Amino acid sequence: MNVVVCVKQIPDPAAPSALDPTTHNLDRTGKLILDDSDAYGVEMGLQLASGEGDEVILVSMAPGGETSGLRTALAMGAARAILISDDSLAGSDALGTAKVLAAAIKRAEPDLVLTATESTDGYTGTIPAQIAELLGLPSITFAKKIAIDGSTVRVERQTEAGYDEVESPLPAVVSVTAGVVEPRYPSFKGIMAAKSKPVDVVTVADIGLEAGQVGATGARQEITDVSKVEARAGGEIVVDDGNGAARIVTFLEELKVI
Amino acid sequence: MPVDTVWVVAEITESGPSSITQELLSKARSIATNVAAIAWGPDTASHAAALGEYGATKVYDVGAVGETLPGVPVAGAIAALIEGGDTPDALLVPASYDGRDVAGRLSAKLDRPVLTNVVGLSENGGLSSEHTLFGGTVAATAHFTGEGPQIFVVRAKSFTAEPGGGGAAEVVSAPAPAAGATGTAKVTARHVEERTGPKLDEAAVIVSGGRGLGSADKYEMIEELARLLHGAAGASRAIVDAGWVPYARQVGQTGKTVKPNLYVACGISGATQHLVGMKGSKNIVAINKDQDAPIFSVADLGIVGNVHDVLPALIEALKNR
Structure with missing residues (x-):
């Protein structure tokens, strides 16, 4: 079985983020890392594609031929990666990104496509359904458990009230929530092996798209104004010396919550 | 000048239109002349009064979707209406589990972009959406630049739900077209987890x-x-x-x-x-x-x-x- 896992390489979420002052695009110039949200899909893929001849293929879009995040996922055990890297992709929106990913996914002819629910930096959360529609595939979003049974994928899908059991014929697109599975840490051997695993770097033209469909032109939306939000004022800080709980009780009484 | 027509993707729960549906209809009413709800389920007509109360004058009834996940049939029904010449200026979609599926599917079907994580909307000749970035430290205003219906995916609690006293909405059938392979994901069982006390997004x-x-x-x-x-x-x-x-x-x-x-x-x-x-x-x-x-x-x-x-x-x- 071939499993494609879409992964995003993002600026370190722990570092301060910024928008480019003129283009209003997210500043992605520093070193990029594997989005934590994607480690769950990579692990799930590795567990589902563990048989003889099975393969986990990463698909990612990133500027400047960036592979550091991909190497992390390759070190976890993915077999190879397709990276779409092209200057014309700067400023792409969710639909443009989905077009690029879908075109690259097709090349891998997967039985199953896994994505995160949303990325940590852009968090639009529409890409799984957009990819599925572009590929003409069924999709199950918000998976908290996945099993493969022959040519059927069975999923426990998070809902407002609890969860639904959902099944779909393969191939299908499934988006996973964090916690679907515990991601492994790359072993030393994995890290060494990842260095020589193939990363197929392709351009927009290579995957049969035109530059106008993607990037800032394809996005057909723009940010017109950016402003700082006035910070919420902090309040009273009390160091607990045994009276912390009593102080909270008084506060709750003042609010008439109790 | 208000926007002419806004459609709201309306989620119906056991107790009627969900709280975010009420919020979106209330907002739509304040920015548009014509507000319609897109609803699905076995008995949409029985919710026409509640949807009308919050501002919908029309309900497009997709009908029962059965065990199919709603994303594909609801997006299909909306796309069919639009392709048939009935086009809104904007669609407001809840940022919920099913709402995001509807928005994603629809966006790809119509080849229209989406603006997501909307927390505010203002009308000034066109529509501008507000978004918060970087943990709420930065506010950004955005708008669409191209033609066609504008798809906004809105976060819960962005607007206040206020009944407007409107009468029951007119129900118009808007069945989902055949979906082929995309519509083959089926729910086989539903599990409701025990919860005591209020829902997270409704709790005081x-x-x-x-x-x-x-x-x-x-x-x-x-x-x-x-x-x-x-x-x-x-x-x-x-x-x-x-x-x-x-x-x-x-x-x-x-x-x-x-x-x-x-x-x-x-x-x-x-x-x-x-x-x-x-x-x-x-x-x-x-x-x-x-x-x-x-x-x-x-x-x-x-x-x-x-x-x-x-x-x-x-x-x-x-x-x-």
Whole structure:
């Protein structure tokens, strides 16, 4: 079985983020890392594609031929990666990104496509359904458990009230929530092996798209104004010396919550 | 000049239109001349009065979708209406599990972009959407530049739900076209998890726990305190990722936006990811042992202390009242 896992390489979420002052695009110039949200899909893929001849293929879009995040996922055990890297992709929106990913996914002819629910930096959360529609595939979003049974994928899908059991014929697109599975840490051997695993770097033209469909032109939306939000004022800080709980009780009484 | 026509993707629960559906209809009413709801389910007509009350004058009834996940049939029905020449200026879609499926499918079908995580909308000849970025420290205004219906995916609690006193909406059948392979994902069983107390996004009081609890079993303290305050129990992303509690409890950028009267953050450091989902709360109490934790910057009352000392004492004090 071939499993494609879409992964995003993002600026370190722990570092301060910024928008480019003129283009209003997210500043992605520093070193990029594997989005934590994607480690769950990579692990799930590795567990589902563990048989003889099975393969986990990463698909990612990133500027400047960036592979550091991909190497992390390759070190976890993915077999190879397709990276779409092209200057014309700067400023792409969710639909443009989905077009690029879908075109690259097709090349891998997967039985199953896994994505995160949303990325940590852009968090639009529409890409799984957009990819599925572009590929003409069924999709199950918000998976908290996945099993493969022959040519059927069975999923426990998070809902407002609890969860639904959902099944779909393969191939299908499934988006996973964090916690679907515990991601492994790359072993030393994995890290060494990842260095020589193939990363197929392709351009927009290579995957049969035109530059106008993607990037800032394809996005057909723009940010017109950016402003700082006035910070919420902090309040009273009390160091607990045994009276912390009593102080909270008084506060709750003042609010008439109790 | 108001926008001519806005459609709202309307989610119907057992008790009628969901709270975000009411919020979106209320907002649509204030910016557009014509407001229609897109609804699905076995008995949409019985909700025409409730949808009309919040501002819809028309309900496009997709009909029962049975065991099919709603994303494909609902997006299909909307696309069929649009291709048939009935086109809204904008669509407002809830940022919910099914709403995001509908928006994603529709966007690809119509080849139209989406603006997501919308927290405000204003009408000034066209429509502009407001978004908060980087943990709510930056506000951005955006708009679409091309032709065609504008698809906005809106976060819960962005607008106030206000009944407008409108009469029952006219129900118009808008069946979903055949979906082929895309429509083959089927629900085989539904599980409702036991919940006591109010829903997370409707609770007046929310008590949330984070990594500082130390282990999964300590989350019981959060549930107990929530129960004592007649509130709901929430969680930070860290402990959802760790598998201590289900995703449905998660408050934050990836998760729910909440604006309760009181939010109590226990053992939560306050990563921007979390702050963006709760800093709109009216009153915030934070308990954390690290006095430099970012959560204290938004707290009305911050207790620098160990949750394992403060929480049991607080629970005890409330029980004794």
